[in-house]
Amino acid sequence: MSILINKNTRLLVQGITGNEGLFHTTQMKAYGTNVVAGVTPGKGGEWVLEGKVPVFDSVKFAVEATGANTSIIFVPARFASDAIFEAADAGLELIVCITEGIPVQDMMRVRNYLDQKNVRLVGPNCPGLLTPGESKVGIIPGDIAIPGNVGVVSRSGTLTYGVLYALKLVGMGVSTCVGIGGDPINGTNFIDVLGMFEEDPQTEMVVLIGEIGGSDEERAAEFIADHLTKPVAAFIAGQTAPPGKRMGHAGAIVEGGSGLAADKIRALEAVAVHVAQHPEQIPELLMKRV
């Protein structure tokens, strides 16, 4: 078992003929993900990946033709919210949006709309999902994680890779890794994923990687206290970030005293989560807990 993606995932790639789309589609396919279709308006009828994946002009037509149930979005930021609406309206169950830099008001409209539909969005501005050995829907390098019993959820991208790699180096495997993205408004938050890990029999312990800004980690701490029976280790990035400075992620703005790393660490430690001083300590913290 795993969460969100597995062998039954039939993946559609929006923006498949762009540089990034094509590169990562190749990687996903090589990893074993069942990539059934791509969409690039104006390129319908072409084929990519040596004639293995058909390209459609629209998500609706691609879904009708291939039975795709999951979409990953690589389209540029200014078109990305439309791509999410298109995927949602075409009836996909899971949408993973890699694109970074989507205007925040676009995302508020998207999220408000999706909340009335039976669809899950992961991201945007996220590295996507990896269920080692089964399926990869995103840009997480496939060779840095092995199958196992650790569920990983993170707001960060490359920082997550470091944690996965550190786990692999000590022989610890991962059930599913979910990058939820660092934007202030996104589709899936810590609580959503923690609940799924709690339900997933394969997952026996959980790693949570947060960062400064917002209060998702604090709410995750409450959720862990009330609902999680599995041990959790965490790391919070930005402990030394100067207050008020914008840190690349729109989400990483420390606003008026809230969102500080110290507060998040305190909240997590208060509910018996071990918080690492630096991310490479995570494996030993997990081993202590089990």
Next chain:
Amino acid sequence: MSILINKNTRLLVQGITGNEGLFHTTQMKAYGTNVVAGVTPGKGGEWVLEGKVPVFDSVKFAVEATGANTSIIFVPARFASDAIFEAADAGLELIVCITEGIPVQDMMRVRNYLDQKNVRLVGPNCPGLLTPGESKVGIIPGDIAIPGNVGVVSRSGTLTYGVLYALKLVGMGVSTCVGIGGDPINGTNFIDVLGMFEEDPQTEMVVLIGEIGGSDEERAAEFIADHLTKPVAAFIAGQTAPPGKRMGHAGAIVEGGSGLAADKIRALEAVAVHVAQHPEQIPELLMKRV
């Protein structure tokens, strides 16, 4: 029993200090309706109806202070959609909008919003509701109907009064009369009310009053065939209306062959509904059926 309104209705009147609002509030109170509050922005703190009903500046404050659970709206058309949003956001369960002439795009936005909330809107452009002997929320003259077992649902206003009056003249009483209004986009349609009448033990037979335009009567016919065990009599106004002419109600536009009275009558008769040639025949049709 009755539907939608009864002795427990605690009514709030939006636009209570206007001419119409004040006149009909007086009538409703005289009928026995429990009018607990009024709202007119800028007149909060005043009292109307000889000091019996307090006026508030906003629906939220009125609900907090009086526990109102139903609202009736008499505010002018250009402010009416805002008044509906205000009532919905204040948590009222039932909103009856009397106002006519609300722009149709306003109503599409209102209806889309309300569909995600647990609130029922009746109207706009409707005469409201009457549960004879118990409660009146609207402008239907109280003395033209007596309590009884006939449920009445209608798209029209004064035409309905004629039917109620004709029932009274032969001694037939009414459980609840619901004027759903003649606008193309409204809150409650025939099907909603027919379902409630079917559930209501007091109601033993039903009168449906339709008019040209749209296809609500056709859908009501389907619903009657599938769900109604109680006898239904009907009248459809506009049998001689010239096609394509606008008949006052925005809803009463005959568009390209659909919405014709003849089609509606055919659909209803096909499911064993007796359709009257003129509204004053309704009582005898009902008596035949029972």
Next chain:
Amino acid sequence: MKLHEYQSKQLFSKYGIPIPRGRVAATAQEAKQIAEELGGRVVIKSQVLVGGRGKAGGIRLAKSPAEAESLATQILRMDIKGLPVRKVLVDEAANINKEIYLGITNDRSIRRPIIMASSAGGVDIEEVARVSPEKIIREPIHPLLGLRDYQARDIAVAIDLPREHWKVFGQIARGLWQAYQASDATLAEINPLVITGENTLLAVDGKMVLDDNALFRHPELSEMRDLDVEADSEIEARKYGLSFIKLDGNIGCMVNGAGLAMTSMDIIKLFGGEPANFLDIGGGASAEKVSAALRIILSDPNVRAILFNVFGGITRGDEVARGILAALQDIRTDVPMVIRLVGTNAEEGRRILADANMITAETLAEAAQKAVAVAKGA
């Protein structure tokens, strides 16, 4: 409220939709001058608020300014379906390779606007919709989110529009939606949207209908109303907030409520009469309004009887009665009047009218039968 073609296209242009160069003219001389400015072949198009102008000869191609003048002279003398032509639009003639239909209207069954398109555009689009509904592509528009770009693209694909036109088609669809929403329209239509000989997209004809209820927030659009095409009685009625439509019969009707007004017409016919009009005085009609309504009915020389059918709710019987009395003081008339007055303050109303020499009735059926009888001179 319907807009003329030239008004609709001006609005479209404001929202980025490409339209032909052209201007409106009220005289043949002006039409000639515009043709000269446009320097070549022009189309002379009658501006009347009714369909079927082309088939009636109201749209003609002129190959020279002189021909433009002579065709404009002819067209400006025409009546089309009873409407006099007072203006013509002089547009640069387009070379038409293909005609597409694109329109937005409200779909009451789904409670949303809907955008429709077809590769079989042109004058026979209604026939296409009837015979081959699958050739009409329909996309509902979310009332809060508006038309999405991907929807315009899906439509372009579905009507087999060549790829090179997708981008401009998307702009046109977005522009049409913006025009529709910003103007509170109930219909916005480009028919045909053509692919020209130069392989560009061009909105050759356009039509908009605005929501009368929303005109209060569009004063600049209200001013576009063409009073020339309405009967004087209808203009007068609108001034007083009355809903009035002139018909061909001889029994004038004054009723409160559209449903009851239609029913009154139905029942007059049922008993063998012919209504002279539809007239809804609306809710809460004041004496002034009622008085105006009566004047409008009596201005029709065909009227042989008047049926008043008022069921008080918002409208109060006493006010209606006072309105009738006031009107009868101004206008001397021998037309017999039948009145049925029930509901709110009806008793007081009947008291007020006691001396007015009117035929009274209890029920609608009785009132209609009496009106039919007196109209026939019985």
Next chain:
Amino acid sequence: MKLHEYQSKQLFSKYGIPIPRGRVAATAQEAKQIAEELGGRVVIKSQVLVGGRGKAGGIRLAKSPAEAESLATQILRMDIKGLPVRKVLVDEAANINKEIYLGITNDRSIRRPIIMASSAGGVDIEEVARVSPEKIIREPIHPLLGLRDYQARDIAVAIDLPREHWKVFGQIARGLWQAYQASDATLAEINPLVITGENTLLAVDGKMVLDDNALFRHPELSEMRDLDVEADSEIEARKYGLSFIKLDGNIGCMVNGAGLAMTSMDIIKLFGGEPANFLDIGGGASAEKVSAALRIILSDPNVRAILFNVFGGITRGDEVARGILAALQDIRTDVPMVIRLVGTNAEEGRRILADANMITAETLAEAAQKAVAVAKGA
């Protein structure tokens, strides 16, 4: 992107919010002239993108044009919190009876914009929020429906605004929302919104922050960016799409990903060092971008060591490596460099850099420890 007060107020005015008469001046002479035109008492306000201008002496009242000139001279020489004053706004002085706070920002916890107001407006509003949060009224705004009129009214009631001001307050709230939405702002704030001695409402100070990610659809707003107030290195960084913030330490950092970049800073501190900057080269960084990043880091004379921490995902190790090589051909430097390169195409990247004389590390901890050591001259 922050807007200056004068820019924010111009935008507000466009959306119907009343603002004081006034203009911006770059010299004391201009300030004097504007004061003459305004014909009376004026306020001279430094235009710097930082809070606390008033307390720092950057906002002064002038009773005459001559005084305006002399105060402008003083203010135009000031530095406020490190930012030089290059412009002053000369506004007609208002008689202030009461100060109200009104602002809109995004509330990420409810995923909606939120409008906030307080009767205790003015410079101490943050203190009010901290000490008496109940004095701040909050109303969430539906992202698709926008601010509703009734919400503005509810706020007016809740802050005890006298009734005579409700209508104009409603217009101001609606205008602020429109400005916020139409500009893709993340903050739009009027503080104070004053009730004047003449009993009118006036937006005396204003502030807007725009969403950098949405500037592509607001070219006219992008042009308002004030390059004067940014460090050259930050302007250069934005040109290449890098996210860069200058700090006070001596270990330059070049990292891909904001979270990893923050973590790199955290871990440098953990091992006793001080980062010289935050630098996120973003996803899919090209050689050109990496090269620019390196130049920017090396332009800081404090830098004693550089830590490269790249974990390939979208970013490919080989591209990063080529970027470093390219930069090192342009810029001769003796600054020691520690590199950690893992993930997509990392192996090829390491091969490319084999001859570049860099210190390599396997783990982040190792990399940070090595960087701290070489920065201390070990």
